[in-house]
Amino acid sequence: MSSAHADYEPTHRVDHLLIAEMVTPGSRVLDVGCGDGALLHLLTETKDVDARGVELARDKVNACVTRGLSVIQGDADIDLDDYPDQAFDYAVLSLTIQATQYPKAVLENLVRIGRHAIVSFPNFGHWRIRTDLLLYGRMPRTRNLPEPWYLSPDAHLCTIRDFYDLCETIDADVEEAVAFNSAGRRLPIKRSLSLQNLLGEKAVFRLKKAQPAR
């Protein structure tokens, strides 16, 4: 492992860096759809967290475990049901929710399993996507959505505004929401949802299951 581990120096994704900021050191984190384990690695190395992952692609799972990360082969749409309530401090879904079959059920599980859920997703309300669709009348293809519609794994795309609505539907409180522009900079316009939804290329939300009124 040592050689593989030492050679492994990923370029950190902006949403990963922000997620790492949101996570308390030493906490327990479940990364659903952990891919090659870049976020798990980042969290383990910089935040000393007890980080676990779930990943659908077998080759990625095996590569993660070979690098010493705790990852299981599993499907976010199926296997999250197994986890007990609040088993983790944070349940993370980074750029994965749009590829799930049942995003609502997945998000409900996420806020159930984690005391907090952190979700990042590509914003389909970004101005470039809107103009592409308006001007050319075709499904937009961008850096975040590179495949043509018939090959794309992203079955459930949404906008930042849509995501707020879903949070409300499942009784999750939005604790923090940050949008990034196409240069990877955080948008300094936290208060204006319309501007976030127009200028944000990706968004990161931190959620918590709403406490029932006493």
Added chain:
Amino acid sequence: MTAPLKHIPEENAAAKARAHMLAPECEVLTIPDSEPLKLDGEKLLAPFSIAYKTYGQLNADKSNAILICHALTADQYVASRHPVTGKPGWWERLVGPGKPIDTDRFFIICPNILGGCMGSTGPASIDPKTGHPYGLNFPVITIGDMVNAQVRLIDHLGIDQLFAVVGGSMGGMQVLGWCSRHMERVYSAIPIATAAWHSSQNIAFHEVGRQAVMADPNWCGGNYYEKGLVPRNGLGVARMAAHITYLSEDALHEKFGRNLQNRSERTFSFDADFQVESYLRHQGSTFVDRFDANSYLYITRAMDYFDLAAEHGDVLANAFRGTQTRFCVVSFTSDWLYPTRESRDIVQALNAVAANVSFVEIDSIKGHDAFLLEEPEFAATVEGFINSCAKRRGLAR
């Protein structure tokens, strides 16, 4: 039924195996009459012996010990030459200096299971109360009993917590047994190609094997030892049938196809015309030279009885509640004896108690036996997991 197995004169090998069983070429822990083992079947067993091999050095704080649990027909010679067959250790691919389970870093303990026939107490051992071999007077044992006997060995070695417990197939059942009954004594665990309960199909195959042994007139109701007989044909057939379950259709096809054995034409007889027949007969007859038929009955029975969920109110997760152990569950795509689905059941139960678990399915056509064979991705997985656990445990390189 096939033609009888060829009796290649192997008296020498069989005698060697018998001699080793009674006086093994390895260390033996003997538990005295005063400290009996309470078996799951309520009986007490004492005295009893556990024959074991160790490799590497135990460190000063005794934190680098790895217990390797062997499968049905393996033994304590995991990483050194087998004294009866002369073959290399059964897991030298994985265990040795610089290997994924590195004997330069870790202290490896591999005991022969209770009920085995390589020096640990089993049905072929002499019952001190009668002066004769136990035969069928040996109590029926369970996987849990095997584990509890190993606990005595670990106590004897003065080890509080094993750094890792590793095993495939029935060895994996023992790993799960450790992680349930003695979870606080296991820092990390690698159950490989195994299941939390023995399936109906697996019980069925075992029953075929046992019936083959018992149908052999030389079995004599289990009292063949002092008659100088060995139920060779019965045990050989049992091994042949079992061996098929360790492989896969693809592996058999790739290895043998319909190729004929040392002949260009069919003989229109019941000779071993096909390579696959010849191969199986060879597997059967060499097995008989090193393995005790009654041990085969007892060990397969222990596997059949294994059901970790049933021991915990039919909820497998309860077997692991409160565990702090780090798990790496491994399965192989073509293993139809312990299919991935059964590993997934284990993972699901571990998730239900929020245990720290990794789960890897290795793509292989080699069937159940893949865990014993050259599978680089599997070796890399074990190495990566062990190394990351060692780092967490503060075991420097």
